[in-house]
């Protein structure tokens with residue numbers, strides 16, 4: 001039987017987000033103010049999602065697991081603390097780059113350091129998420145039914161403001177297969193107002209290929225835009 005995968009949707013999105021940030025940090029011309037600003041703007045969104053995701057796991061997924069299996073959430077929570085500490089440093093470096101660049105400084109040397117530190121962070125983050133999927137996911141399957149796991153996802157959705165969902169869509173939706181996109185957006189279509197659904201479709205139109213978007217439109221019988 002195929003069980004519900006707790007981490008699949010957010011982790012695919014976060015891997016996409018971090019890869020985009022890494023790519024952009026590598027090709028940014030750090031003597032160009034506009035390019036540094038673009039990197040900063042992407043970084044702000046990516047780091048925001050990482051923070052939200054860690055809180056979602058700590059406050060919902062791991063908190064629920066801890067109730068059934070005391071001590072089982074400890075390792076991941078410790079990882080989150082370590083990741084957060086490295087992330088805070090990266091966020092500060094990015095802000096420093098942005099501010100210095102705005103004052104017309106060439107920040108090439110600091111940009112190279114940011115790129116390398118981001119790469120180290122990226123590596124650790126990938127390892128952490130894979131471990132959650134290999135080690136924590138089986139524990140979640142052991143202690144919860146799929147209905148209960150779905151209710152955890154519902155709690156996470158309810159605790160975050162709707163604008164956050166739009167940032168998630170930008171990174172999550174292109175990282176899914178067509179069938180997964182249809183599944184996610186069928187659910188979204190059921191719970192969202194028509195205006196909010198239009199907003200979501202508009203966001204993902206910018207990040208999917210024309211063919212991917214057209215196929216999704218057909219599958220959802222969606223005619224707007």
Ligand SMILES: [Fe+2]
Pocket residue numbers: 054057076080128129132
């Ligand atoms: Fe995590």
